[in-house]
Amino acid sequence: NAGVTQTPKFRVLKTGQSMTLLCAQDMNHEYMYWYRQDPGMGLRLIHYSVGEGTTAKGEVPDGYNVSRLKKQNFLLGLESAAPSQTSVYFCASSRLRGARSINEQFFGPGTRLTVL
Amino acid sequence: TQLLEQSPQFLSIQEGENLTVYCNSSSVFSSLQWYRQEPGEGPVLLVTVVTGGEVKKLKRLTFQFGDARKDSSLHITAAQPGDTGLYLCAGIPDSNYQLIWGAGTKLIIKP
Numbered sequence: 001n002a003g004v005t006q007t008p009k010f011r012v013l014k015t016g017q018s019m020t021l022l023c024a025q026d027m028n029h030e031y032m033y034w035y036r037q038d039p040g041m042g043l044r045l046i047h048y049s050v051g052e053g054t055t056a057k058g059e060v061p062d063g064y065n066v067s068r069l070k071k072q073n074f075l076l077g078l079e080s081a082a083p084s085q086t087s088v089y090f091c092a093s094s095r096l097r098g099a100r101s102i103n104e105q106f107f108g109p110g111t112r113l114t115v116l
Numbered sequence: 117t118q119l120l121e122q123s124p125q126f127l128s129i130q131e132g133e134n135l136t137v138y139c140n141s142s143s144v145f146s147s148l149q150w151y152r153q154e155p156g157e158g159p160v161l162l163v164t165v166v167t168g169g170e171v172k173k174l175k176r177l178t179f180q181f182g183d184a185r186k187d188s189s190l191h192i193t194a195a196q197p198g199d200t201g202l203y204l205c206a207g208i209p210d211s212n213y214q215l216i217w218g219a220g221t222k223l224i225i226k227p
Contacts, residue, residue: 004158040125042204042219043159090158102147102166102208102215107158 002026006091006108013081013115021076021111023091030096032074033058033105034066036087043090049074050096081115088112119143120205120218128224132194137221139205140187148188148207150179153220159204185210195225 004025013019023032030051035043045058047066055066063085065077074093078085092105123138139148147166151159163172165181165188172179176199178191188207192199205218 040219043206043217045215092158102149102164102206104149104161104164105159107160109157 004091004093004106004108006089006111008111009109010112011114013078013113015082015115016080018077018079018081019113020078021089021091021113023074023076023093023108024072025074025091025093025106026072027093027106028071029093029106030071031094031103032068033092033094034064034074034076035090035092036060036085037090037110038087046076046089081113083115086113086115120207120216122203122205122218122221124221125219126222126224128226129195131196131225131227134191134193135195135223136189136191137203137223138187138189139207139218141207141209142186144185144210145207146185146210148181148185148205150188150190151204151206153202153204154200159202195223197225197227199223200225 007022033048034046037043044060046060046064047058049055049068052071067075089111091108094103094105121140149164150162152162153159163179168185169183170181176193180189202220202222204220208215
């Protein structure tokens with residue numbers, strides 16, 4: 001049981017390049033999330049998914065796209081990377097939750113992305 | 117804008133000392149969680165509190181949810197170097213269903 005895995009762990013891009021970050025979970029969780037973490041700003045939600053084939057925007061979605069073609073995978077794409085997207089990106093998953101309930105989020109180890 | 121403000125932002129103390137960190141808001145939360153994040157890793161859940169006034173203990177860590185469900189505290193007794201990390205609080209406000217996160221308290225325990 002690997003939990004949540006992310007690839008790659010590190011990446012350096014030039015401005016304008018594109019890339020895809022892959023997140024996989026083996027816990028059969030319905031919900032999946034992509035966050036970015038910057039110093040002093042905590043975790044900010046980029047996009048999330050409440051099930052296979054569905055995605056929704058979070059707090060900071062601009063410049064990113066996502067897809068969830070399979071329940072266990074959640075992909076984050078950067079079409080044209082910018083220096084402002086330099087950050088550490090975390091994927092997380094959780095069980096289906098009720099409107100007011102809160103479930104544990106399980107996080108991957110993160111991807112450290114630098115855009116030059 | 118609903119915010120979770122954590123204080124202090126940074127705390128460095130000697131092994132064996134006690135400490136308290138805080139997570140405050142002007143909004144009421146239906147539930148609140150505390151996570152710990154070690155360098156190079158993702159956050160890991162420590163506790164979830166859902167009832168105003170609730171106190172939960174996890175070994176040397178004591179978590180309290182305020183009576184009005186607007187704030188929470190984490191108290192560590194006899195801190196150890198293994199407690200070093202970034203402590204994050206997260207909660208769901210009563211007014212909407214979106215989970216929001218505090219910016220975290222970076223804790224360093226010196227041997």
